[in-house]
Every structure is written in C-alpha cells, then in structure tokens.
Amino acid sequence: MLEFDGLHKSFGDVRVLEGVGFTVAPGSMFGFCGSNGAGKTTTMRIAMGLVRADAGEVRWNGRPLDQASRRRVGYMPEERGLYPKMKVGEQVAYFARLHGLGAAAAATAADEWLERLGLGARRGDAVEKLSLGNQQRVQLAAALVSRPEVLILDEPFSGLDPIGVDSLAEALLGQARAGVPVVFSSHQLDLVERLCDSVGILARGRMVATGTVDELRHRESGRLLRVVVPDADAPWASSVPGVRVVSERAGDTVLELADGADDQAVLAAALRTGRVTHFAWQQPSLVELFREAVAAPAPAEVAA
Numbered sequence: 342m343l344e345f346d347g348l349h350k351s352f353g354d355v356r357v358l359e360g361v362g363f364t365v366a367p368g369s370m371f372g373f374c375g376s377n378g379a380g381k382t383t384t385m386r387i388a389m390g391l392v393r394a395d396a397g398e399v400r401w402n403g404r405p406l407d408q409a410s411r412r413r414v415g416y417m418p419e420e421r422g423l424y425p426k427m428k429v430g431e432q433v434a435y436f437a438r439l440h441g442l443g444a445a446a447a448a449t450a451a452d453e454w455l456e457r458l459g460l461g462a463r464r465g466d467a468v469e470k471l472s473l474g475n476q477q478r479v480q481l482a483a484a485l486v487s488r489p490e491v492l493i494l495d496e497p498f499s500g501l502d503p504i505g506v507d508s509l510a511e512a513l514l515g516q517a518r519a520g521v522p523v524v525f526s527s528h529q530l531d532l533v534e535r536l537c538d539s540v541g542i543l544a545r546g547r548m549v550a551t552g553t554v555d556e557l558r559h560r561e562s563g564r565l566l567r568v569v570v571p572d573a574d575a576p577w578a579s580s581v582p583g584v585r586v587v588s589e590r591a592g593d594t595v596l597e598l599a600d601g602a603d604d605q606a607v608l609a610a611a612l613r614t615g616r617v618t619h620f621a622w623q624q625p626s627l628v629e630l631f632r633e634a635v636a637a638p639a640p641a642e643v644a645a
C-alpha cells in the first residue's frame with residue numbers, strides 16, 4: 342500500500358498542505374485532482390524527497406519512503422528533467438542505469454519502452470529535436486524503464502495529442518494491471534474518470550473528497566434532474582419550490598433540487614408546459630463533482 346499520511350507544508354506564511362492523506366492500493370490507479378496551486382506537485386515532491394514536509398510522511402508497504410526505496414519509484418516531475426542534447430535512447434538507458442540496471446539490461450529496456458511508446462524510430466535523435474508531446478513520452482519512458490514498484494506522475498497527460506494520450510493510458514493501465522500503484526495528477530477530468538479506480542480532490546490544503554468516482558457520485562446523487570420539454574418556449578422550472586435551474590438550452594433543462602423538493606411537482610410543471618421526452622436523475626460528471634467539492638465553503642475532510 343502506498344500511503345500519504347498527514348502531510349503538512351508551509352512556504353513562509355502560506356500554508357499549502359494541511360493534513361493531506363490518501364492511500365493507493367497495489368494495482369490501482371489514483372487520479373489526483375485539484376485547482377491550480379492546490380498543492381499536488383508539492384505532495385508528490387514530498388514523496389520523492391525533493392521537498393521536506395513539516396509533518397507527516399509517505400509510506401510504501403508500511404515503511405517511510407527514503408532515498409533507497411525511492412529508487413524503486415518511477416517519477417515524472419512536472420518540470421520534466423531531460424537532457425536536451427542527449428539522444429533519446431541513451432537518455433532513457435541512462436535513467437535505467439541510475440535506478441540500478443546494468444548497461445546491457447538498461448539498453449534493452451530503453452529500446453523496449455521507446456518501441457511501446459511509439460518512439461522506436463526516434464531513439465537516435467537528440468531530445469531537443471522532438472516535439473513537446475514526444476519529449477513527454479521520453480519522460481514517461483524514463484519513469485517506466487527501471488520497472489518501478491510505484492509510479493508517481495505529475496500531469497503526465499498534459500500536452501499530448503489523442504494518440505499520445507491513448508498510448509500513455511495503455512501503458513499506465515498495463516502497469517496497474519501488473520500490480521503497480523499509480524498516482525497521477527491531472528486537470529483532464531474526463532481522463533481521470535475513464536482511467537482511475539479512485540480519485541482524490543485537493544482543496545484548501547486538504548483532501549475534500551476521496552473515493553471511487555461512483556462513491557463520489559453517490560454522495561451527490563439525487564440532486565440533479567434533467568428534463569427535456571422540446572416545445573417549452575418559456576422558463577418553466579424556476580417557480581417550483583426548492584428548484585434551481587443549472588442550465589437551460591432549447592428545452593433541455595438541468596435542475597438542482599434542494600433537500601425535500603418534490604420531483605413530481607417538477608414533472609407536473611413540465612407537463613403543463615408541453616410534451617416531456619426525458620425526465621431522469623442525472624449522474625454528475627467528475628467535472629461537476631470537482632466544482633462542487635472545490636467550491637464547498639467549509640473544508641470537510643471526507644474519507645470514502
């Protein structure tokens with residue numbers, strides 16, 4: 342189990358992390374979400390020993406991560422860390438050697454990963470000649486090449502085209518299937534929703550929501566109602582008590598119902614205005630859950 346436990350960190354007077362904690366089981370993929378500046382990179386840097394926590398620790402299999410055990414962690418830093426003049430193949434092999442592989446094994450593993458990530462033909466090019474997205478793939482190959490026991494990746498998908506996203510997603514799912522706990526930060530919530538077994542949302546220095554996407558949905562379910570009345574020509578729902586119109590376009594309305602609001606009163610109001618072709622509770626998307634969690638006024642620490 343990979344455990345982030347009670348992490349606190351301030352930079353000067355700015356309190357960035359105020360008790361951040363979550364766990365990632367072997368073989369599961371954890372999507373680490375939060376607004377810009379929420380503290381995701383800081384959390385990952387603490388895990389990698391690049392920033393010292395004021396309190397708390399990160400454990401792998403019950404032991405605090407130290408310099409020796411971090412060699413078994415594949416890490417993709419946000420600032421990236423490639424040598425622009427070095428050839429792609431040499432670069433990836435170099436990272437493998439840093440993690441303890443012998444020269445021949447490092448070269449073989451580098452070739453294998455570059456091939457899998459679609460960069461086989463570029464292994465002889467200098468890194469600086471590659472596009473940003475391809476440099477990103479090299480960085481990922483560098484994180485994967487040493488067969489890490491744990492993967493911690495800071496925004497690995499940013500800047501990738503859809504094919505790059507797919508090959509990275511496939512590589513990460515493969516790692517998770519092989520039993521590696523994978524943590525990655527991302528603002529691409531559709532991807533997080535698609536790939537991750539569990540999700541954590543960081544806001545105001547704490548995890549304000551953690552759990553599977555379904556668990557988070559369950560907490561918010563029964564609130565959003567989608568009603569389609571194609572012929573409605575005027576706003577009809579806002580007069581129903583306890584109802585707020587979230588969006589309305591061409592007769593397609595999403596409503597938020599307060600506790601105790603009567604969904605049948607909504608249906609009756611809809612029928613008075615025209616033919617109802619759709620009336621159903623809506624599953625909130627991760628984007629909606631994120632907005633809800635980040636906007637909530639009080640930092641309620643919630644564990645699933």
Ligand SMILES: Nc1ncnc2c1ncn2[C@@H]1O[C@H](COP(=O)(O)OP(=O)(O)OP(=O)(O)O)[C@@H](O)[C@H]1O
Pocket residue numbers: 352357375376377378379380381382383384
């Ligand atoms: N070395 C540092 N010195 C001072 N402040 C820092 C330092 N590193 C990070 N911070 C501050 O800590 C806060 C959290 O930054 P961090 O990069 O961890 O956020 P993030 O969630 O990764 O953001 P983003 O999604 O924009 O990458 C920010 O306010 C940032 O300015």
